[in-house]
Amino acid sequence: MTSALLEDLQWRKSIAQTTDQGELAKYLDGGSRSLYLGFDPTAPSLHIGNLVALTVLRRFQLAGHKPIALVGGATGLVGDPSGRNSERTLNEVEVVNDWVGKIRKQLEGFLDFSGSNPAIMANNLDWTAPVSAIQFLRDVGKHFSVNQMLARESVSARLEAGGISYTEFSYQVLQAFDFLELNRRHDCHLQIGGSDQWGNIVAGVDLIRRVESKSAHALTIPLLAKADGTKFGKTADGSIWLDANMTSPYAFFQFFLNSDDRDVEQLLRTFSFKSHEELESLFESLRINPGAREAHRALAHEVTSLIHGEDQTLKVENAARALFGQSEIRELDEATLESALKELPRTSLTSGQEFPTWVDLLCAAGVVDSKSAARRVVKEGGAYLNNEKISGEDFKPQQSDLLHGRFMVLRKGKRDLAAVEVDS
RNA sequence: GGUGGGUUGCCCGAGCGGCCAAUGGGAGCGGACUGUAAAUCCGCCGGCUCUGCCUUCAGUGGUUCAAAUCCACUACCCACCA
Incomplete structure (x- = not known):
C-alpha cells in the first residue's frame, strides 16, 4: 500500500473494508480521482452519524481527489433496508424533495466547489426518473442475480426478521445503478460509505465490471462505537443534527464537550483535521490530566467550527465559559x-x-x-x-x-x- | 385452514377480580463524590387546580358494588398442527 491517504485513514481507524487495497492505493496514487458518497434524504437534516463518512470524503478532497456528493432523491423514495429489521414507511414525494434541497445545502457547505479538484453535487433522481420500468429491468436488472441479491446481509437479515417488500429489495439495484451512472458521467471508480453499505457498494462494483468491463473500488468506514455500548450521536432526546434549528450550536458543542473520556481519542481521530502530532499530544494530555479536558475542548471546538463556523463557535464557547465559570x-x-x-x-x-x-x-x-x-x-x-x-x-x-x-x-x-x- | 399462547407505562418484563398509577431490570432525571467525564452510592421516574382528583395496562362492548385481571367481538403478533 503506497497511498498516504489510505495510511492516514488507517491511522484514524476509518477503514472497515475495502476492495483490493493494493489496487486501490495504486489507483489513488495515479492522479486526482473521482469518488462518491451518497446520502438518502430520510430527515430534513444530516446528523452527526452522517458526518463520519462525510469527513472521510472531505479528506479525499484535501488529498487532491474529486468528491461527488450524491443526494438520494430517488433512493430516498424507495428506502434502504440496510441495518433495519423492519420495513420503512414511505415518505411523501414532496417531503423527500424538500429534504433533498436541505441536505444538499448542508453538503455544499462541507466541500469545496472551486479550485482544481472541485466537488460535484449529484442527485440520482436525475438519471433514474427518465428511465422506464421496462428499460430499467432490461438494461440494469438483467445483470443482477436474485440469488446474490438474497445473499446480501441487508436482505437476508430482513428475510429472517419476517420479510421485505419488493420495493426495498430493489434498493441495491438502484444504488448499483447510481455507481454505474457516475462512472459513466464522471469517471468515478470509487464509492465510500458506512460499513453497512458494503453490500450496496459492491453491487455497484459488480455492475460496472459487467456492463463497462471496468474495475471499480469500494471503501467502507466503521460505525463509531461508544465505550458504553450505545449508538454514537444519539441522545435520549434523539439525534444530534447539523441543522442549527434542530440542534443549536450550543447543544452541538456541549455534546462533544461532554463526551465520555474513553471516546474522545477515537472521536478526534475520526473528525479532526489536525496533524497526527497535534493529535498525539492531545491524547497525551487526555491520559495525564483528563480533568483539564483539553482534548474534549479541542474536539468540540473543531467540529463545531466546521459545521457552524468559527464565529459561532467562539460565541458558544464564551457562553459556556460565562455560565459555567467560577465567576459570580x-x-x-x-x-x-x-x-x-x-x-x-x-x-x-x-x-x-x-x-x-x-x-x-x-x-x-x-x-x-x-x-x-x-x-x-x-x-x-x-x-x-x-x-x-x-x-x-x-x-x-x-x-x-x-x-x-x-x-x-x-x-x-x-x-x-x-x-x-x-x-x- | 385448525388449535393453543400473547398484546402492560420510553424499552424489557411481572401482575391474572379489590391491598394497582401497577413488582423488578434497563434507559432517563435529581443529589453526593468528581472534571459540564466514567464508576459508585442515595432519591425520583403518567398528569393535574396535588393530604385529593383525573387519564392509563391493544381496540370496542359487556359482567360486577369493584376489572390490567372475567366474558364477547375486532386488530395485530407468536407457537404447534395441516
Missing part, C-alpha cells in the same frame, strides 16, 4: 451575559406583568416537560435561579432577581440551562 453570574456585565444567553433556549416575559411561580417558570422555559417534573426537580434540589438553588415550590421570582433588570438564568441539574428575558 451576578457579576457578569450585561453584554457578556446577553450574548451568552442568546445561545440558550429562551422564553420571554412581558414586563409589568406578575412573574409566574417558580414551577411554572421552569416549565415555560422548557427545562422540564411538565409541572409535575418541575415540582420533582425543585423538591430534589436540582433547580437553580441565577446559580442559586431554589427549593421552594411556591417561590416567585421578583424584580430583584432579574440580572441587569431583564434576565434570569434557569438551571436544572448541572448543565441544563435556559434563559428568561423580560421584554420591556
